[in-house]
Amino acid sequence: MPANYTAGMSKQLTSSGIVTTAGKAGLLLGYALQVGTASQGSVTFRDGGVSGTIRWVDSNVAVTAAGDVTKEHDFTKPIVFSTDIYAVLTGTNTKVCVEYVETGV
Secondary structure: OOHHHOOOEEEEEOOOEEOOOOOOOEEEEEEEEEEOOOOOEEEEEEEOOOOOEEEEEEEEOOOOOOOOEEEEEEEEEEEEEOOOEEEEEEOOOOEEEEEEEEOOO
16 A cells, blocks of 8 residues: 555455445555456446446456465555446455545545
8 A cells, every 4th residue: 555545444345336435536545356266357446336437457367276366456656536436346256355545525
């Protein structure tokens, strides 16, 4: 997590859903994507709910064995979301732990 945002919050999602409070803007600081089976999983971060603007996409490609595989990413500059942060998960047993700062009113 970037040093300027040491007071960030975290949330774990096991299915698609909102990260920030609905209607609250935020900064995406980082995440850990976990796939629990031998299948590809992905996370798409959207600004403004399930059909909002795509801000970041990542996948756990080439998972070849059953078991938990985790991919982590910390942003040097946070990604800005003006409406809210919504995470869309795909894949079997995919989870994401998101680090963020809620900035909106």
